Amino acid sequence: MDLRCLLCCRVALLLLSMPCGLYCMSVHILNEGPMYVIPGSPLILEARIEQGPLEEISVVTWEREPESGVAPGRETLATCPGKGSECAGTSPNVSGNMQHQVATLRIHRYKSPDSGVYAVTVTDHRGVKTTAHCIIRMYEAVHHVSVSINISHSSLICGESWGTDPHFNWLHEKIAITQSVGTVSKDGSTLVVTMKPFCGHFTCVVSNKLGYSSASFTAAPCETEGRGTTVAVVCLVLLLMLVGGVLAFLLWRRHRHNSRGQWLHEHLDDTI
Known part of the structure; x- marks a missing residue:
């Protein structure tokens, strides 16, 4: 019990x-x-x-x-x-x-x-x-994208107002950022520019499921841009000189041929 x-x-x-x-x-x-x-x-x-x-x-x-x-x-x-x-x-x-x-x-x-x-x-x-x-x-679309610069840290900061789940992408001269230009932060909003000098056209593209928007920052033109323009001008001048020389040679040759033909004709008349 x-x-x-x-x-x-x-x-x-x-x-x-x-x-x-x-x-x-x-x-x-x-x-x-x-x-x-x-x-x-x-x-x-x-x-x-x-x-x-x-x-x-x-x-x-x-x-x-x-x-x-x-x-x-x-x-x-x-x-x-x-x-x-x-x-x-x-x-x-x-x-x-x-x-x-x-x-x-x-x-x-x-x-x-x-x-x-x-x-x-x-x-x-x-x-x-x-x-x-x-x-x-x-779910909100992307709004009011802007790019600001932090000169002391050589970096560009991309901001967006209130879009849902924004994704950041950076371009330099319309080309995706490479290590030779700089590095992008983990969240994609900051680009640390390591290229010297700091130059060219930078674009931040922010996107989500409803679309995208972008903003740009333009620094001083890169030397390669000026050098490329100079080379193009020089090539154009050389091409024009070459064409001009060829035309001058052809005109000279034609004139010489006409002069020789006239001389032969006059000489034949005298002989007869």
């Missing part, structure tokens, strides 16, 4: 020390946040629900509120019954479903007002609520 009581006490203590083994529900949104969505494209959020053997899902609710926390406050987007497959959206642009403990919310055509903090709340049969959050923002 004492042994049975001892075993019962141990089992009770074990159950009390592991409450989440039977009564524990959790939810997390699978999409990494913050998420950036292109206007007009669909937004799909998925949340996985983990529940204990004695837990039952009563209802799943999707809500949204502004990231700033100001009015109009939290808005209900869809409500899903615990054992149902389809969710009831509050507008034609919203739908959702429940499958294999994964709750899915769809915004069919994303617009700027759809940005904010999304919350999925799972309510169990006892009325206990568990919530997970995700931040959704609008």
